Amino acid sequence: MGYRPLSHAQAIRTGRVRAIAMVINSEEPDRHNPFLQDFLAGACEAASALDWTMTISTAKSEKDMLEVLGRLVEERKADGFILPRTEVNDVRVKYLRELKVPFILYGRTGYGQAQTQDDTSWFDISGETAIRKAVGRLVSFGHTRIGFVGSDPKFNYSHLRRDGYLEGLEAAALPADPKLIREGARTREEGAIEARALLRLKRPPTAIVFATDLAALGCYPVCTELGLHIGRDVSILGYDGIPECQYVSPGLTTFSVDSQRAGERLATMLIQQTRGEAPAGLRELSEAELIARESDGPPRLTSEQLAKKIQLLTDHNRGGNRL
Amino acid sequence: MGYRPLSHAQAIRTGRVRAIAMVINSEEPDRHNPFLQDFLAGACEAASALDWTMTISTAKSEKDMLEVLGRLVEERKADGFILPRTEVNDVRVKYLRELKVPFILYGRTGYGQAQTQDDTSWFDISGETAIRKAVGRLVSFGHTRIGFVGSDPKFNYSHLRRDGYLEGLEAAALPADPKLIREGARTREEGAIEARALLRLKRPPTAIVFATDLAALGCYPVCTELGLHIGRDVSILGYDGIPECQYVSPGLTTFSVDSQRAGERLATMLIQQTRGEAPAGLRELSEAELIARESDGPPRLTSEQLAKKIQLLTDHNRGGNRL
DNA sequence: TGGTTTTCCGAAACCGGTTTCGGCAACAAA
DNA sequence: TTTGTTGCCGAAACCGGTTTCGGAAAACCA
Numbered sequence: 001m002g003y004r005p006l007s008h009a010q011a012i013r014t015g016r017v018r019a020i021a022m023v024i025n026s027e028e029p030d031r032h033n034p035f036l037q038d039f040l041a042g043a044c045e046a047a048s049a050l051d052w053t054m055t056i057s058t059a060k061s062e063k064d065m066l067e068v069l070g071r072l073v074e075e076r077k078a079d080g081f082i083l084p085r086t087e088v089n090d091v092r093v094k095y096l097r098e099l100k101v102p103f104i105l106y107g108r109t110g111y112g113q114a115q116t117q118d119d120t121s122w123f124d125i126s127g128e129t130a131i132r133k134a135v136g137r138l139v140s141f142g143h144t145r146i147g148f149v150g151s152d153p154k155f156n157y158s159h160l161r162r163d164g165y166l167e168g169l170e171a172a173a174l175p176a177d178p179k180l181i182r183e184g185a186r187t188r189e190e191g192a193i194e195a196r197a198l199l200r201l202k203r204p205p206t207a208i209v210f211a212t213d214l215a216a217l218g219c220y221p222v223c224t225e226l227g228l229h230i231g232r233d234v235s236i237l238g239y240d241g242i243p244e245c246q247y248v249s250p251g252l253t254t255f256s257v258d259s260q261r262a263g264e265r266l267a268t269m270l271i272q273q274t275r276g277e278a279p280a281g282l283r284e285l286s287e288a289e290l291i292a293r294e295s296d297g298p299p300r301l302t303s304e305q306l307a308k309k310i311q312l313l314t315d316h317n318r319g320g321n322r323l
Numbered sequence: 324m325g326y327r328p329l330s331h332a333q334a335i336r337t338g339r340v341r342a343i344a345m346v347i348n349s350e351e352p353d354r355h356n357p358f359l360q361d362f363l364a365g366a367c368e369a370a371s372a373l374d375w376t377m378t379i380s381t382a383k384s385e386k387d388m389l390e391v392l393g394r395l396v397e398e399r400k401a402d403g404f405i406l407p408r409t410e411v412n413d414v415r416v417k418y419l420r421e422l423k424v425p426f427i428l429y430g431r432t433g434y435g436q437a438q439t440q441d442d443t444s445w446f447d448i449s450g451e452t453a454i455r456k457a458v459g460r461l462v463s464f465g466h467t468r469i470g471f472v473g474s475d476p477k478f479n480y481s482h483l484r485r486d487g488y489l490e491g492l493e494a495a496a497l498p499a500d501p502k503l504i505r506e507g508a509r510t511r512e513e514g515a516i517e518a519r520a521l522l523r524l525k526r527p528p529t530a531i532v533f534a535t536d537l538a539a540l541g542c543y544p545v546c547t548e549l550g551l552h553i554g555r556d557v558s559i560l561g562y563d564g565i566p567e568c569q570y571v572s573p574g575l576t577t578f579s580v581d582s583q584r585a586g587e588r589l590a591t592m593l594i595q596q597t598r599g600e601a602p603a604g605l606r607e608l609s610e611a612e613l614i615a616r617e618s619d620g621p622p623r624l625t626s627e628q629l630a631k632k633i634q635l636l637t638d639h640n641r642g643g644n645r646l
Numbered sequence: 647t648g649g650t651t652t653t654c655c656g657a658a659a660c661c662g663g664t665t666t667c668g669g670c671a672a673c674a675a676a
Numbered sequence: 677t678t679t680g681t682t683g684c685c686g687a688a689a690c691c692g693g694t695t696t697c698g699g700a701a702a703a704c705c706a
Binding site: 004005006007008009011012015017024026031032033034035036037038040041045048054055056058060068071072074075076079188199202217244247307308 | 327328329330331332334335340342348354355356357358359360363364367368371376377379380381394395397398399400511541551552566567570597602642
């Protein structure tokens with residue numbers, strides 16, 4: 001008859017407010033995530049379908065993060081949490097586990113640590129599989145010297161994607177040259193720095209796989225600067241599927257991540273968990289989808305020829321160095 | 324002593340849940356807003372400072388929007404609402420006004436309607452002032468034929484920005500040519516269509532002001548296609564200050580909007596309103612900041628010369644028309 | 647038909663706070 | 677000293693639901 005009980009009135013008796021929360025870190029250098037809206041749409045829709053709501057908060061630092069989580073728990077503004085961007089050593093996980101509050105991770109955690117008594121639930125997209133495929137794709141094009149630019153090692157995904165790169169090399173029986181592996185590129189600018197470092201090597205890679213699209217986009221001005229044609233002189237692959245990939249020239253080949261579905265699954269699984277399901281049973285690994293564009297292809301030059309071309313152009317431009 | 328009352332227990336007596344909500348439309352074609360996180364950071368921070376929280380929800384259609392709002396009101400999940408992207412005829416405003424629920428607009432509403440008994444509170448950034456300045460800037464560069472590409476007329480800001488354009492022309496005593504005014508460009512692709520229409524005129528504009536950066540970015544491939552050098556053959560200005568402006572070449576001159584402060588002010592003013600302050604007193608108009616880059620400058624060609632150049636290149640390319 | 651069990655339904659207790667109310671002590675004025 | 681006023685503090689009522697409990701009615705069985 002159109003009657004809806006006041007949610008806080010039921011909460012007082014049931015102990016559940018029928019709300020999940022997510023705290024996002026607002027200080028990150030690569031925080032301009034165009035997919036936040038998609039993610040929220042997925043999560044909100046899933047929550048709405050079960051008559052739950054979604055609370056959102058932001059934190060400016062690690063300390064602030066725990067404070068915000070603590071406040072939400074103590075005031076009981078939420079019954080569970082979605083933790084995005086899991087880190088290798090994640091303080092949020094430790095904190096919430098201790099408080100015995102339900103939570104779910106977007107991404108896995110504890111890279112390299114024994115998974116003893118691990119009872120966390122998570123949803124993740126297998127970046128390692130995608131990067132392994134990226135290497136396989138480059139190998140099938142004929143590349144034999146392939147570089148990798150990773151993201152910040154504090155994030156768990158950074159290690160997984162590097163592992164995917166190494167697995168790809170191993171599957172193709174190619175040696176892993178430590179010189180070809182760079183880490184810590186989160187922004188366009190950092191991506192540019194690492195790309196430049198790789199291309200200025202004595203034996204540069206003819207293809208580079210980037211852990212994120214943003215870092216890969218940083219490679220574009222570097223290639224212009226070095227007089228290289230992306231997709232022919234150097235092949236580039238990214239990961240994330242940000243919209244910009246299709247607007248740069250040549251279009252960036254990347255792996256597209258379905259953020260909306262991620263939000264949807266995370267919200268659904270978290271609510272299941274608050275209803276008593278075992279966290280360990282609530283885990284899901286999904287795949288990213290290859291979006292082939294024009295930034296990669298068969299190598300036109302060998303590593304040696306590439307080095308010579310770069311050397312030539314660098315010497316030539318020495319006068320007007322624009323950093 | 325570290326004690327915090329359960330928020331829903333106080334809510335049952337006080338009738339207030341100390342939460343504000345925002346419902347975002349997830350179906351929009353230009354929904355990939357990189358500033359959502361900044362906006363949320365501002366709003367959440369302001370809310371947190373007053374010990375409030377922020378609830379978020381998404382809606383897929385206008386009908387869905389009212390349903391979601393209704394649910395949040397009836398279950399009393401929020402004490403007030405932030406309504407982003409106000410439309411000329413905004414159903415949300417009518418609905419919430421009728422329900423006597425506090426709300427605040429991000430943007431004004433009711434363009435062209437008499438503001439009788441208008442008791443809404445809002446925060447907005449004066450797009451019309453920015454666009455007027457844009458026209459003034461182009462005039463001072465020496466442009467006399469300036470085009471305008473507006474956004475979807477259902478949004479209030481679209482009309483305001485067009486008015487700003489007209490005011491700018493009037494201030495410079497330039498005639499307003501209806502042929503130079505286009506509307507309805509929300510995406511890059513739509514921006515490209517309108518830009519092409521303007522540049523293919525018999526007497527094309529030597530400068531174009533776009534109501535949004537996204538539409539302005541659509542002009543870039545069109546200029547490449549027509550063989551025009553942005554910033555010299557044609558001047559371009561955008562509005563919004565999306566990060567991509569600085570990565571395209573030449574960099575897009577635009578007006579930067581402080582989304583974080585917008586979120587902060589909106590949340591603060593909304594909470595004041597729920598505490599009893601009169602909505603009509605809670606209004607604020609802010610300004611966008613000019614970010615000058617290389618996409619605009621003195622006209623190198625007259626409109627006639629520009630038309631000739633475009634004609635020439637179009638004829639030349641007729642064989643390999645790439646749409 | 648009588649006794650027992652099941653079902654149904656309304657009343658009461660409860661959840662954890664806020665707010666009101668009343669009683670008592672302290673203080674000021676006469 | 678008595679009376680009136682103020683201040684303080686603990687008890688009780690209340691908010692709007694959910695859950696429990698008990699009694700009456702209905703159904704079942706011998």
